Amino acid sequence: MTAEYLETEVVVVGGGPVGLMLAAELRLGGADVLVLETRGAPTTESRASTLHARTMEILDSRGLLPAFGSPPREVRGHFGGIALDLTLPSAHFGQWKVPQTQTERVLQDWAQSLGARITRLHTLRALRTSEQGVEAVAAGPHGPVRIRARYLVGCDGEDSTVRRLLGAHFPGQDAHRELLRADVAGIDVPGRRFERLPRGLAVAARRGDGVTRVMVHEFGRDAATRTAEPDFAEVCEVWQRVTGEDISSGTPLWVNSFGDACRQLTGYRHGRILFAGDAAHRQMPIGGQALNLGLQDAHNLGWKLAATVRGRTPQTLLDTYHTERHAVGRRVLANIKVQAQLLLGGAEAGSPRALITELLASPKVRGHLAAMIAGLDIRYDTQGGAGHPLLGARLPHVDLMVRQRRATSTALLRSGRPLLLTLHPETAALHRDAKPWSDRIITVAATPAPATDAATAPGTGTSTGIGAGAVLVRPDGHVVWAQPGDTPLRAALTCWFGPPAAQDTAAADHRLVPSSFRFAFEG
Numbered sequence: 001m002t003a004e005y006l007e008t009e010v011v012v013v014g015g016g017p018v019g020l021m022l023a024a025e026l027r028l029g030g031a032d033v034l035v036l037e038t039r040g041a042p043t044t045e046s047r048a049s050t051l052h053a054r055t056m057e058i059l060d061s062r063g064l065l066p067a068f069g070s071p072p073r074e075v076r077g078h079f080g081g082i083a084l085d086l087t088l089p090s091a092h093f094g095q096w097k098v099p100q101t102q103t104e105r106v107l108q109d110w111a112q113s114l115g116a117r118i119t120r121l122h123t124l125r126a127l128r129t130s131e132q133g134v135e136a137v138a139a140g141p142h143g144p145v146r147i148r149a150r151y152l153v154g155c156d157g158e159d160s161t162v163r164r165l166l167g168a169h170f171p172g173q174d175a176h177r178e179l180l181r182a183d184v185a186g187i188d189v190p191g192r193r194f195e196r197l198p199r200g201l202a203v204a205a206r207r208g209d210g211v212t213r214v215m216v217h218e219f220g221r222d223a224a225t226r227t228a229e230p231d232f233a234e235v236c237e238v239w240q241r242v243t244g245e246d247i248s249s250g251t252p253l254w255v256n257s258f259g260d261a262c263r264q265l266t267g268y269r270h271g272r273i274l275f276a277g278d279a280a281h282r283q284m285p286i287g288g289q290a291l292n293l294g295l296q297d298a299h300n301l302g303w304k305l306a307a308t309v310r311g312r313t314p315q316t317l318l319d320t321y322h323t324e325r326h327a328v329g330r331r332v333l334a335n336i337k338v339q340a341q342l343l344l345g346g347a348e349a350g351s352p353r354a355l356i357t358e359l360l361a362s363p364k365v366r367g368h369l370a371a372m373i374a375g376l377d378i379r380y381d382t383q384g385g386a387g388h389p390l391l392g393a394r395l396p397h398v399d400l401m402v403r404q405r406r407a408t409s410t411a412l413l414r415s416g417r418p419l420l421l422t423l424h425p426e427t428a429a430l431h432r433d434a435k436p437w438s439d440r441i442i443t444v445a446a447t448p449a450p451a452t453d454a455a456t457a458p459g460t461g462t463s464t465g466i467g468a469g470a471v472l473v474r475p476d477g478h479v480v481w482a483q484p485g486d487t488p489l490r491a492a493l494t495c496w497f498g499p500p501a502a503q504d505t506a507a508a509d510h511r512l513v514p515s516s517f518r519f520a521f522e523g
Contacts, residue, residue, distance in 0.1 A: 003137075003144040008034040008117070009309045011136060011149040013124050013162050015039070017048075017100065018277030018294040019155035020107035020118075024062075025302020027114035028416030029475070031309045034147065035111070035118045036138055042108060045254050047100040050288025054375030056092035057397065058299050061413040061477055067106045072097045077287060079369050080342025081194035081201070082357055086370045091397045091410075093374070095288060103291075119145075124161045127152065127273070134272050150309055153274045153301070155294075158261075160279035168275070169266040172282065175259025177344045178223040179284075180235045181215040187250035189214070189243075194343065200242035201344065211253060216242050219346035223259040230257050260284045260340040262333055268297075268322040276301055281329045286339045287373055293332050296375060297325050303416065303475035312440060313498045324380045335372060380478055382496075388468065388482035395421075395473050396466050399449035406449055409466070416475050417442050418497055420489075424469040433489045436500030441472075441493070472496075 010026055012019045015037030026033045051059075051071075059065055075094040077086040086094050112118060122145060126137040134152040138145045154162030163170060179201075189212065192204040203215040216239045224230070232252040239247055263282040268275050277294030285291070301321045307313045342353055359365045371377035380392040398409045400423075412419055418441040420434050427445060434443050472481035472492050481492035494500065 003146045004140065004142070006034060006119075006145060006147045008032045008147065008149050009151070010034070010305060011036060011134065011147055011152045013136075013152065013154050014156035014160075014277075014279070015108075015118055015120070016043070016155065016157065016277075017103050017107055017291060018298050019153075020104065020111045020116075021295050022153060022155060022276060022298035022302050023116040023118070024107065024111040024114055025298060025416065025475075026306045026309075027111065027116050028062075029303050029306020029310065031306040033111075033116045034149070035116060036122045036124060036136075036147075037118060037120045038123045040121050042104045043101060045100070045256075047256070048103075048285060048288060048291035049097055049099050050291070051096045051098050051103070052288060052292045052374045053086070053088060053090040053092045053094065054378070054394070055292045055295050056096055057090060057394065057410060058296065058477070060092065060397075061410050062110070062416070063411075063414045064106060064110060067109070068096075068098060068102065077370070077373060078194060079356065079360070079373065080286070080339035080353070081196070082342065082353060082360065084360065084370055084373070085366060086374060088367070088370055088374055088376055089396075090374070090376055091408075095374075100291070124156070124165070127162070127165050129270075129272050151272050151274065151305060153276060153305070154279040155276050155298070156279050158278040158282045160275070162273065163265070163275065163279055166270060166273060168270060170263050170282075171266065172263030173261065175223040175261040177217065177221070177340070178257050178259035179215050179217045179344070180230055180238055180255075180257050181213065182232060182235045182255045183211050183213050183253040184232075184247060184250040185211050185253060187212055187247045189245055189247060192243075197242055200238075202239070202243050212250075214239060214247065217344050218242055219344075224257075226257065229255055231255065258285055260337070260344065262337055264326070264329055264333055268326055269319065274301065274305070274318075274321065276325075280325075281333060283333050283336045284340050286336050286343065289332055289336060289373060292375060293329060296328070296378075299476050300325050307497070313496070317496070320380075328378055331372070382478065382480045387487065388479075388485045390466070390468055390471060390479045390482045391485075393479055394477050395419075395471065395479055398466055400446040401449045402444055402446045407446070410477075412442075412444055413473065413475065413477055415442060418475055419444065419473040420470070421446060421466075421473065422470040423447070423466060424483075427470060430470055430483075430489055434493065437493050437497055439501055440497050 009032040012023050012035045015035045019035055023033045023035050073094045073096050075086055077084045077095050121141045122138040124138050128135045133150045136147045154160050189204050192202045195202050200218040206212045218238050232255050236248040261282050265275055265280045268280050276297040283290055304317050304321055308318045342349055382392040395409050400407050420441055420443045422430055422445045468482040470483040471479050473479055480496050
């Protein structure tokens with residue numbers, strides 16, 4: 001049988017939310033993308049159902065929020081099952097309840113509208129890398145398919161085929177404890193929010209359509225070695241032992257289990273192969289952090305990989321993906337391990353839970369933990385040294401006037417291109433400095449928007465809330481230059497977005513970028 005042959009610039013293995021998000025970001029950056037997915041259609045399982053503030057900001061920055069309608073928002077979250085107020089300085093504070101089915105559908109529509117090719121019923125079987133690119137073989141419905149690409153990204157989940165074929169080092173620990181969960185129709189049980197009973201932990205939440213999601217853990221019960229999902233009878237047995245209630249008359253719509261396994265790839269980049277989402281890190285999905293972490297991986301990687309493929313930036317830019325996201329992933333895995341101990345521990349967890357509850361009475365502690373879970377406290381090392389307080393942080397969401405029209409700072413990122421935002425009348429010199437990069441960035445002059453009579457949500461305000469006269473912002477919304485500051489604008493532009501047009505690359509790089517501003521990992 002003659003193999004089908006496909007060629008592209010980037011192959012994304014895995015068509016779940018993370019793979020689809022990455023495919024769309026790559027297309028925004030101008031890269032040709034092919035997604036390989038083993039399933040024949042998007043998921044019909046509810047799975048992850050929580051989107052946190054930073055992820056909602058990202059979706060807003062791409063103009064996607066209208067497609068999600070008006071999902072329920074809960075201001076009350078938790079840390080290891082202990083109630084936690086998630087009110088934070090963000091226009092989208094709290095946790096938003098969105099079924100994964102909807103998230104996946106919205107991201108697929110977006111990726112396809114941008115020109116991403118999604119090839120379903122194709123399973124990766126082999127891959128080989130060279131200095132020139134990647135060659136992969138997939139099993140398709142009509143036989144083998146050979147694919148040649150410049151880069152390949154594994155977004156194929158915690159049991160990643162890409163990771164296995166590559167033999168990538170994935171250290172950590174296997175699951176010791178687990179939660180069983182199911183979506184069940186036709187039952188009527190009391191609502192429970194992380195209720196600790198003498199024999200275990202129980203959660204029951206009834207949705208608007210009458211379906212109840214139950215989750216249960218029996219204290220002291222080890223995680224099972226599973227080759228398939230548990231059956232509903234097992235969920236019913238454990239639920240009855242823990243709560244004393246019989247739910248066996250209900251109709252299971254979905255049954256699942258997840259444990260407290262904790263693993264992270266040593267490297268998110270292996271030459272021309274990269275990883276994102278659960279393929280790069282495995283963690284217990286406590287508080288919905290797993291999906292959000294993966295979507296934010298894709299948002300960080302997409303513009304960098306697209307710029308690399310298009311030849312606009314030095315190869316070292318792509319290394320910042322590992323540097324930035326590995327550190328974020330390590331921190332998230334650490335907080336999830338602590339939460340798992342608080343959530344699933346028996347009597348021995350009582351004292352730590354009492355201490356955390358006491359500490360949460362401090363606004364500073366509450367804000368710190370809430371920002372960590374929401375992803376709002378992320379600040380990348382964008383220049384290898386100290387500087388303006390905004391450097392490395394996300395651009396604040398503020399109200400602006402642009403050409404006599406109201407706009408938000410978030411909306412200015414929707415093109416997926418770098419943004420130079422000036423907020424001071426005397427900015428002509430900055431605009432002249434940025435002109436040689438006009439093929440890559442957009443430049444916007446704005447002024448503070450007048451106050452409205454409407455109540456202002458936490459985290460919103462006028463342009464004075466940015467705290468800078470001008471900012472240079474990456475496509476993922478993180479600030480890499482701010483005024484006032486010690487670094488010339490042209491140095492930051494060259495460092496992150498390549499040399500100016502019509503200038504020699506080497507000369508421009510050495511002349512415009514002081515050694516203290518270059519990426520710490522160069523050379």
